[in-house]
Amino acid sequence: MALKGTLDGETRRAALLELTDERGSLQLAEAAAMWGVHPMTIRRDFELLESAGRVRRVRGGIVPVQIDAFGTRQGRNLRAKERIAAKILPLLPDGGAVGLDSSTTAYVLADAVPATSGLTLVTNGLSAFDALARKPNVRSYLTGGEREEQNLSLVGALTISAFSAFHFDCSVLSALGVHGDSGTSESTLAQAAVKDAMARASASVILAVDASKLQSRARVRALTLDRIDVLVTELDPADPRLDPYRSTVPRIL
Missing domain, CATH: 3.40.50.1360 (Rossmann fold)
Known part of the structure; x- marks a missing residue:
């Protein structure tokens, strides 16, 4: 069931970022299902967040840029x-x-x-x-x-x-x-x-x-x-x- 399908794009991206920070990563398919939107919508959200320097794209999803390599x-x-x-x-x-x-x-x-x-x-x-x-x-x-x-x-x-x-x-x-x-x-x-x-x-x-x-x-x-x-x-x-x-x-x- 969609959790936040009615949110506008800016609010949804803020929520996506918060969840990514909390978990340490977020998968595209999971986010699309949670928000009840098409995967391409989430993909565009991820691209905008990456362009803003807030996340880094990885295979299938994103991670926060605040996460430094352990080394x-x-x-x-x-x-x-x-x-x-x-x-x-x-x-x-x-x-x-x-x-x-x-x-x-x-x-x-x-x-x-x-x-x-x-x-x-x-x-x-x-x-x-x-x-x-x-x-x-x-x-x-x-x-x-x-x-x-x-x-x-x-x-x-x-x-x-x-x-x-x-x-x-x-x-x-x-x-x-x-x-x-x-x-x-x-x-x-x-x-x-x-x-x-x-x-x-x-x-x-x-x-x-x-x-x-x-x-x-x-x-x-x-x-x-x-x-x-x-x-x-x-x-x-x-x-x-x-x-x-x-x-x-x-x-x-």
């Missing part, structure tokens, strides 16, 4: 992420169980985990899992779920179920934004749900964010600060930029 984002603030990983490594319990999200910061940490650590790590990040799988004395698990291109991750009910099956000594997760009033935030509901599942399964939650994320908010609320046990950034712990978090987060590194 590109991985290289952004790399020294900060390496400093964060160095601070987190001593917090990981020898032979313990650790949850790891799909962020580029988590990937840097996964790459730095010693091969002799004996850790069990569970992640929904495809790149993090690839890094961990090369370490002979690290037991690594990749959750099931639906592939999400933005973070090269898996999300959805299977992902949440997989994280919920473990008792983690700690989970290490990042966020698109973290604010002293509203806590962490993500770009999609699916990512926020994954972070919630990780936190629920963990005895301790480590939030790993570089300074560019501080006092910023993304579209979807995720974890309140009272659910964070350790906040790790590349900054000196006494840096005043961390002041908004001191009254709520027990430990700042």
